[in-house]
Amino acid sequence: MSRSDVLVDADWVQAHLDDPKVVIVEVDEDTSAYDKNHIRNAVRIDWKKDLQDPVRRDFIDQAGFEALLSAKGIANDDTVVLYGGNNNWFASYAYWYFKLYGHGDVRLLDGGRKKWELDSRDLVSEVPARAATAYKAQAVDSSIRAFRDDVIAAIGTLNLVDVRSPDEFSGKLLAPAHLPQEQSQRPGHVPSARNIPWAKNANDDGTFKSDDELKALYEAEGIDLAKDTIAYCRIGERSALTWFVLHELLGQENVKNYDGSWTEYGSLVGVPIELGSN
Amino acid sequence: MCGAKAGGPDLAGVDVANETIIQGSVTRDGEPVNGYVRLLDEGGEFTAEVPTSATGQFRFFARPGKWTLRALVPGQTVDRQVVASQGTAVEVAIAV
Numbered sequence: 001m002s003r004s005d006v007l008v009d010a011d012w013v014q015a016h017l018d019d020p021k022v023v024i025v026e027v028d029e030d031t032s033a034y035d036k037n038h039i040r041n042a043v044r045i046d047w048k049k050d051l052q053d054p055v056r057r058d059f060i061d062q063a064g065f066e067a068l069l070s071a072k073g074i075a076n077d078d079t080v081v082l083y084g085g086n087n088n089w090f091a092s093y094a095y096w097y098f099k100l101y102g103h104g105d106v107r108l109l110d111g112g113r114k115k116w117e118l119d120s121r122d123l124v125s126e127v128p129a130r131a132a133t134a135y136k137a138q139a140v141d142s143s144i145r146a147f148r149d150d151v152i153a154a155i156g157t158l159n160l161v162d163v164r165s166p167d168e169f170s171g172k173l174l175a176p177a178h179l180p181q182e183q184s185q186r187p188g189h190v191p192s193a194r195n196i197p198w199a200k201n202a203n204d205d206g207t208f209k210s211d212d213e214l215k216a217l218y219e220a221e222g223i224d225l226a227k228d229t230i231a232y233c234r235i236g237e238r239s240a241l242t243w244f245v246l247h248e249l250l251g252q253e254n255v256k257n258y259d260g261s262w263t264e265y266g267s268l269v270g271v272p273i274e275l276g277s278n
Numbered sequence: 279m280c281g282a283k284a285g286g287p288d289l290a291g292v293d294v295a296n297e298t299i300i301q302g303s304v305t306r307d308g309e310p311v312n313g314y315v316r317l318l319d320e321g322g323e324f325t326a327e328v329p330t331s332a333t334g335q336f337r338f339f340a341r342p343g344k345w346t347l348r349a350l351v352p353g354q355t356v357d358r359q360v361v362a363s364q365g366t367a368v369e370v371a372i373a374v
Contacts, residue, residue: 030329085329114314114329120352165325167341177317177326177338180297199324204316204350 006248009110010119017041023074027084027094037123043072047090065101065137073130083109087206092241096257102138111206118205146230146256148264159229160193163242169195171275185266188273195278196221198238201245214245225252232258285369287335298362301337302370304349310334311374313351320344349374
């Protein structure tokens with residue numbers, strides 16, 4: 001698999017805006033951003049309403065994913081290009097969902113909405129009409145998802161990559177600094193985790209660094225890429241971006257995203273927690 | 279689009295006493311600019327990023343200490359150093 005199979009640049013998207021077999025999908029942290037404007041012909045997936053189970057804490061099931069993609073007019077053989085704000089955090093999270101349910105051809109727009117805006121490219125408010133499809137998802141691929149017991153078992157043995165900011169890792173903050181600080185969890189990180197903030201994967205404009213730079217980053221941080229790796233953050237979206245880097249760009253097998261992340265781990269009774277920086 | 283508002287977003291409803299707030303606006307010739315503001319810690323590490331609002335405003339919930347704000351707008355990047363403390367919102371006006 002090459003980089004272009006999973007990542008496209010803004011020029012590629014510009015050239016495929018009217019390609020009926022390419023579906024551009026905006027997935028934003030700020031779910032109202034799409035209402036203001038978006039890339040022409042892009043549809044929206046709302047990470048809160050569309051991708052989560054409405055009652056318990058889990059992602060939508062196979063039937064739910066099928067219904068969602070069918071309603072959005074996405075067919076099994078379509079090329080799906082995901083993009084979003086905040087350096088593709090939630091677009092990466094949605095990408096991970098598309099892979100969990102076995103979609104064939106899904107890619108990220110390198111740099112996401114920010115790069116598109118900084119390039120001063122056109123955004124529109126018209127919502128495209130796409131005919132509904134009969135999407136068939138595959139059974140969920142749990143080889144790319146970690147649960148809390150996997151994380152506890154990995155302490156001191158597997159690679160644990162905490163992709164939050166240094167202040168969240170050390171326990172000084174409980175949430176990214178653009179959000180109010182939550183009080184429900186204990187601050188800190190999973191013992192033996194390395195703090196490699198997601199932002200180290202990307203340039204200021206949100207585009208990913210080169211494969212060579214990325215490989216050098218993880219090796220310099222002491223990550224043995226031959227070992228299994230679990231990435232986590234606060235709710236699993238930033239770590240989906242790091243999962244994308246390790247699994248999709250660098251082609252590492254056995255990389256899992258722990259979507260329970262710190263909001264789950266930091267609330268567990270009796271598990272070990274470490275404070276301070278690496 | 280309405281014009282730029284002085285300072286950051288309205289603090290009504292925000293727990294200012296218990297938060298460490300850095301906020302402000304990004305303007306060009308007095309008009310709000312659509313772009314992004316990044317918050318970097320004392321070591322230059324990325325901590326957060328927000329898009330500016332329609333009125334060019336932004337807000338972060340940080341912790342007391344020294345920070346760098348980096349405004350990203352089409353064709354330009356501007357850095358500003360700030361010192362934040364709990365209980366008093368720091369207001370930063372960034373002209374690009």
